[in-house]
Amino acid sequence: MDRIERVDVLVASPGRNFVTLKVTTADGLVGWGDATVNGRELAVASYLRDHVAELLLGRDPGRIEDLWQYLYRGVYWRRGPITMAAIGAVDMALWDILGKRTGQPVYQLLGGRVREGLLAYRHAFGWETSELLDAVDRQLADGYRAVRVQTGVPGLRTVYGVSREARYEPAGRAAVPLEEEWDSAAYLASVPAAIGAVREHVGSGVRLLHDAHHRLTPIQAARLGKAVEPYDLFWLEDVTPAEDQEAFRLVREHTTTPLAVGEVFNTVWDAQHLISHRYIDYIRAAVVHAGGISHVRKLFAFADVYGVKAAPHGPSDISPIAFAASVHLCTATHNFGIHEYMGYPQQVHEAFPHAWHVADGYLQPGDEPGLGVSFDESLVEGHPYQPAYLPVARSLDGTLVDW
Ligand code: EZ4
Ligand code: CO
Numbered sequence: 001m002d003r004i005e006r007v008d009v010l011v012a013s014p015g016r017n018f019v020t021l022k023v024t025t026a027d028g029l030v031g032w033g034d035a036t037v038n039g040r041e042l043a044v045a046s047y048l049r050d051h052v053a054e055l056l057l058g059r060d061p062g063r064i065e066d067l068w069q070y071l072y073r074g075v076y077w078r079r080g081p082i083t084m085a086a087i088g089a090v091d092m093a094l095w096d097i098l099g100k101r102t103g104q105p106v107y108q109l110l111g112g113r114v115r116e117g118l119l120a121y122r123h124a125f126g127w128e129t130s131e132l133l134d135a136v137d138r139q140l141a142d143g144y145r146a147v148r149v150q151t152g153v154p155g156l157r158t159v160y161g162v163s164r165e166a167r168y169e170p171a172g173r174a175a176v177p178l179e180e181e182w183d184s185a186a187y188l189a190s191v192p193a194a195i196g197a198v199r200e201h202v203g204s205g206v207r208l209l210h211d212a213h214h215r216l217t218p219i220q221a222a223r224l225g226k227a228v229e230p231y232d233l234f235w236l237e238d239v240t241p242a243e244d245q246e247a248f249r250l251v252r253e254h255t256t257t258p259l260a261v262g263e264v265f266n267t268v269w270d271a272q273h274l275i276s277h278r279y280i281d282y283i284r285a286a287v288v289h290a291g292g293i294s295h296v297r298k299l300f301a302f303a304d305v306y307g308v309k310a311a312p313h314g315p316s317d318i319s320p321i322a323f324a325a326s327v328h329l330c331t332a333t334h335n336f337g338i339h340e341y342m343g344y345p346q347q348v349h350e351a352f353p354h355a356w357h358v359a360d361g362y363l364q365p366g367d368e369p370g371l372g373v374s375f376d377e378s379l380v381e382g383h384p385y386q387p388a389y390l391p392v393a394r395s396l397d398g399t400l401v402d403w
Contacts, residue, residue, distance in 0.1 A: 091292025
């Protein structure tokens with residue numbers, strides 16, 4: 001039996017903050033995990049360093065499920081994003097080690113390939129519809145067949161998902177979060193026409209998605225879903241705050257636009273009601289934020305029973321390590337639907353060399369043993385943590401709204 005000999009928690013900021021777990025065994029195998037929680041990086045690093053690392057030393061890295069249960073059930077104060085990201089990082093590192101020990105890519109250990117590639121969607125945004133159409137065209141020219149479209153709202157200086165820069169990065173480097181504006185009425189008045197213009201521009205073959213980012217009430221969300229029905233969205237995402245599962249019933253009853261939610265979920269139980277009542281079409285939980293491959297695999301299997309598809313979150317704040325874990329899991333998941341691929345700056349690709357890649361708009365896990373990803377530890381020295389936060393949003397009268 002091999003034993004876990006070292007556990008290192010590496011915080012580095014190659015362009016943005018990432019928390020990386022490195023598990024080393026007595027046999028010299030190394031497993032990598034991602035524990036990044038955007039805007040709360042140091043909390044999860046402390047959870048791992050101060051409360052988890054010691055518990056792993058000397059244990060058999062092959063007992064992946066038992067160690068998951070030990071870190072979850074063995075702690076009275078459980079669930080929540082910090083705990084579940086910490087467990088998620090350990091879990092993916094142990095799957096990585098198992099793959100390296102057996103010489104198999106992780107997707108083979110999870111049952112093997114069930115499709116030739118994972119349909120990936122990219123982001124396109126523009127303050128004006130003409131800029132949005134150009135951004136969509138650029139993604140199509142790169143071979144992608146699915147695009148998330150976000151647009152400016154007349155009267156608002158800031159809008160979720162739309163940037164003044166060429167790239168959109170949700171967190172901003174600052175000691176305190178930036179404050180953005182929000183007005184649901186202005187948004188509802190303008191966004192259906194923008195989505196309609198994109199549909200007219202691209203024709204019927206392209207999958208179009210849109211993210212409302214938890215800003216609407218259920219009745220507003222129902223109205224938006226109805227308004228965009230003629231434009232055949234692949235999905236409308238996060239229409240209303242995700243913790244009120246029953247709220248989705250009202251949206252569901254009023255529109256045939258497919259619904260996706262769950263990037264902020266941490267456990268199966270966060271989505272149990274939503275899935276078992278078939279209120280959604282796609283569940284968006286991420287391997288890092290929902291307890292790793294072992295737990296998200298259960299969530300996806302549970303969703304499969306109710307015809308709900310797996311469609312993991314894939315933003316720039318999930319490191320290429322968790323992204324690798326997600327690509328391996330989805331390659332072996334029958335009820336996979338689509339994978340978000342926001343993309344990374346070159347600096348991040350270089351910081352985390354990875355075998356996963358995109359070919360013709362489809363994600364591929366590669367065939368290296370384990371997760372096929374690593375981290376350039378030399379970056380820890382020269383690229384320390386820098387405070388960076390997701391914005392907060394206030395409506396025009398100053399009331400804080402969901403971000
Ligand atoms: O706001 O990753 O679908 N993608 C998203 C992202 C999230 C950020 C939060 O950390 O909604 O932009
Ligand atoms: Co989203």
